Amino acid sequence: xxxxxxxxxxxxxxxxxxxxxxxxxxxxxxxxxxxxxxxxxxxxxxxxxxxxxxxxxxxxxxxxxxxxxxxxxxxxxxxxxxxxxxxxxxxxxxxxxxxxxxxxxxxxxxxxxxx
Numbered sequence: 001x002x003x004x005x006x007x008x009x010x011x012x013x014x015x016x017x018x019x020x021x022x023x024x025x026x027x028x029x030x031x032x033x034x035x036x037x038x039x040x041x042x043x044x045x046x047x048x049x050x051x052x053x054x055x056x057x058x059x060x061x062x063x064x065x066x067x068x069x070x071x072x073x074x075x076x077x078x079x080x081x082x083x084x085x086x087x088x089x090x091x092x093x094x095x096x097x098x099x100x101x102x103x104x105x106x107x108x109x110x111x112x113x114x115x
């Protein structure tokens with residue numbers, strides 16, 4: 001059974017601000033909020049939440065502006081250990097098969113809703 005839904009959903013999001021911690025992950029090619037780390041490869045991985053208007057930035061955390069864009073969305077519903085394979089399938093097969101292309105400055109936003 002596939003762990004990512006086959007049906008593609010396109011979501012247009014307005015710009016928003018996330019607050020959290022950023023980790024440089026030079027050994028990872030993709031997997032929060034993921035952005036390319038630069039020429040050295042790897043990713044910058046943010047574990048973050050939306051900063052609501054008027055809220056102060058909590059001490060020790062940083063902010064990142066999430067640009068207004070159209071996002072291709074797939075629903076993943078399995079154990080986290082299977083996510084790297086699914087990400088490869090999404091970016092290597094499904095995105096291209098849908099006629100879309102990945103933004104070179106942006107990798108992915110993972111969303112974990114409340115149970």
